[in-house]
Amino acid sequence: MGAQKKGATRFSEDPEELARVPLQAILLADSFTTKFRPITLDRPKVLLPLVNVPMINYTLAWLESAGVEEVIVFCCAHSKQVINYLESSEWFSHPNFSVTTIESHNSISAGDALRLIYERNVIQGDFVLISGDTVSNMSLTQVLKEHKERKKKDSNAIMTMIIKRSKSSPIIHQSRLGTDELFMAIDPNTKQLLYYEDKADYSKGAICLDKLLLADNPTISLHNDKQDCYIDICSPEVLSLFTDNFDYQHLRRHFVKGLLVDDIMGYKVFTHEIHSNYAARIDNFRSYDSISKDIIQRWTYPFVPDVKFFGNSATKLERQGMYRASDIVQSRSAEIGSFTVIGNGTRIGNNAKISNSVVGEGCTIGSNVSIEGSYIWDNVIIEDGCKLMHSIVCDGVVIKSGAVLEPGVVLSFKVIIGQQFVVPPYSKVSLFQQPTKQDSDEELEYADNSSGIVENSSMADTVDKSNGQFTSELLDEECGPTYELGTGGVGYIWSICEGSHEEEWRHSIAPIPADKLAEAMQTTDDDLELLTQDGSVLPPSGELKPDSNYSDDNEDPRDVSIYFEKEVEATFLRAVHENIKEDHVILEVNSLRLSYNKLFTDCAGAIFYSLMKLALETPHSSPSELCNSTMDVITKWKKLLKSYLTDIDEQIEVIQKFEEICLESAKEFSPLFSKILFHLYDKDLIQEDAILKWDDEKKYADEADKVFVKQSEKFIQWLREAPEEDDDEEDEEE
């Protein structure tokens, strides 16, 4: 803390010096995830083409235009490729814009990267932290000013996060970028970030806020319609914080949440919302698709295909959002639909249909090919009659005639698809075999196994066995499993692990299938129903009063029991009113028990509770009348109750439940406790052992709890003396 303070005072002392420091940016050219596998086995993510331009160029071009003077590119995976690319590009020769690279081979997370950068001691002042897959056109002047002013006033304001409004789908709880719904609590006046949760558990339909949060802040606005742009303005302290907390790995999950929870240091994170500008990060295949379409629709202006914002080839924008490079050989009968980009030197055959797609440079597209919503990179050969739907096809792929790519297919570099072969939906095909062991990279997929890779596979099983090798080495074409991708096909279909197969559609570039939507809609409806029953539906976004009471985690089991009891009661009342047979009621209650995962004891308690409630609701004028009606009810539904009172534990539960009723919900019963208890005993519903045991248990309870024990003292006394008599009687009867 001392070190922090020193740092803080140093900066507040001479703001003049701060102003003279050139604006720096740290660009992480590695996402430290495996979501783009298998493509990223060959090429780093930042060099993947986004509308025919490697992603990193969008980020660099934006940084350059936003007035950043020095960019430190942190390379980890495939660092040589990134460095070579940057060296051959024009970024190194730019005046007033210096790009330097830092290479690391053992960093496995953003945290490691920042720690390494801190060691190098290259950051002098405030910096922009961004990853190499971010597309934006926002202006930084305003946010930098805000950040500096805040920093001057409060040295603990060390980070400003850029957010943008973007509604996430209410049905599947995911944003248009395929990321999970994000919940943020922001102080509307100071814009301070108070709460950040990107892995909200929607099954509960609720999020948990710390009560202190509500107590400390007069106003909080809670948003689920904000998108995190992953652009941060950071003060140099951020780097030292990463060094101090060596376990920080992920920027959001560890660092931001860590800061929010930690109140000793008192560091604060602020937000800045951008309105007219665009900013988004490519996190998975779905966001790749969405952002590509945004670029084609010019939201990222001036970083659009027909503007040469970096050394890309000249493309002309034509009507209906069609971008065509100059050297295209296109058949007269080919149909190119709207919002399509065709790269330089591509040849398109007769009757080919292309819509909503991006085609790279030097591709050859045969006749009668139909391409819809797909991303075809450079030098791809697509033979006649192929059909591509919502797929990504990397460099050098050959798709032989008549092959079909179903939605969501990803073909990695140089794969060959055989004739007439139909690639199943969501499959990923690579020349590399699926890694069988989780290497260090996979560990980074914290809690998110949606694209994780499991040990064995069901689909590729046969292939793996036939080859008898589990290494991920490039195979020669000859020994490639020809039958897996049709005749002449080369490559392996990566299998998807069982657990994540369900989730595959979330992150794929294909549109969400209708059945999944319907399914999601169903569950949402159910959730909403539950919530409305509870009467505490969380407003999607709005101000919360500090006095609103949010349930904590530990109360949740109780909530479930309340639902269960209500359901049982409803079932029982239906039985009463509609004269349903007891057997059926038992069946229904049993099924409820299973669905709520309850014990028999709970059923017994719930049924007893509903019985008593029924009795209480029958009109009565005096306690004795109540007593009579209760007895009537019990007699009537004796069989039902009996079926749940087979065990001594269940009987004790009922007694305790009765106590509870008398104490809390229906005080009218309290004077009748012993009478009804006797009646239960009389009707053989409760064994004397249970009553005695209950009595024993109560011996050590405090006085207040003993009220009913005392009331039924006589009865218990009688029971204790009775056994012999009872036995005798029975004997006599026999």
Added chain:
Amino acid sequence: MPDVQVLVNDFINKLRKRKIEGSQATSRQTAELLRSVISQTRVPYTNQAGALIDAVRAVGEQLIAANPVELAVGNIVRRVLHIIREEDLSLATAAVAGLGLSSVSDDEDDSERDNHPVLSAAVVAAAARSTLRPPSLQTLLEDVPDSGAVPHTSSSGGDSEGKSKSADKSSRSRKLKHDVIEALNELIQDITTCHELIAEQAVEHIHQNEVILTLGSSRTVLEFLCAAKEKKRSFRVFVAEGAPRYQGHLLAKDLVTRGLQTTLITDSAVFAMISRVNMVIVGAHAVMANGGVIAPVGLNMVALAAQRHAVPFVVLAGSHKLCPLYPHNPEVLLNELRSPSELLDFGEFSDCMDFGTGTASPLLHVVNPTFDYVPPKLVSLFITDTGGHNPSYVYRLIADYYSADDLVVQRRPPTAS
């Protein structure tokens, strides 16, 4: 000349990123850049004009490619090329005359040439008005052999000519560059003062108690209106706001601070108000060779409304906006589609652009074109820094300012062959 290359790259970058707004600023900066290019170019003894033209053309090609929509860049590049040709020609004729008259003394020759440049620079600057040499005839008769010689001189044809006149050429080698730079300075001067030159004519066009309509914001229009105001004309101005950038708001503010009676209306109210308007005065992005105008979006509608009510539609354009090209497919090729975020808030409509559901192709398209094309028949009058002209006369103005050889700057042959 690495520093020039740096300058060029810097300017290209700015053009690409669309960081320079407005054709006046663009053309001035282009001219300044080309001036430094010329001053840095090493001229060989033979065929200096060819070397200069090649240098300017090489840079110009890059500049035009950097932002093909900003036509002013191409205009200025062509103007500069034209200036080089003109200066070369005038020097050549002067030299021929000089040789005939006095080939004896170098000093005399020099002094005579000293006079000539001043004269010729003035001639070029006022090229349009020059009645000295009818430009069309000039280019037809004299420019053609000259420009034809340009690509070849280095190889064969020029050599013999160069040898025969080598002494003379070497002596006037630095002259040409000097003259061209002089002329360029004048061009830059013209560009910076074009507002005043246009505004001077305001009184002739705006009369007492008239109602003037304009759309969006143009500095030329602002100066024009204010000039009329300074001459004690009292009139009213209707300003259409010019969605989606709403620069009309700024114009209205400026007009009010200068004491003009101003009414702000929406673009869609133009038709309703046009019957009360005496004259429409607007700025332009570029004036094409056929007299058509590339203008801020919305102006075609204003022009149509004006025609319907027989209101004169006057376009103010500095001579740097005259473009020697014809508009083929003007709505597409000469337009710039800006970001849709100027129209609507992305966040508000993000659910309409969720590609994850439905057909995966967005149902909502937002198109934000920057320019409109106003066909020549809708324009009543052009007011340039050289005076008022009919749209049908524009081709003639262009012939004065540009030489036919430069229309296609991107031509490869000069560099390739």
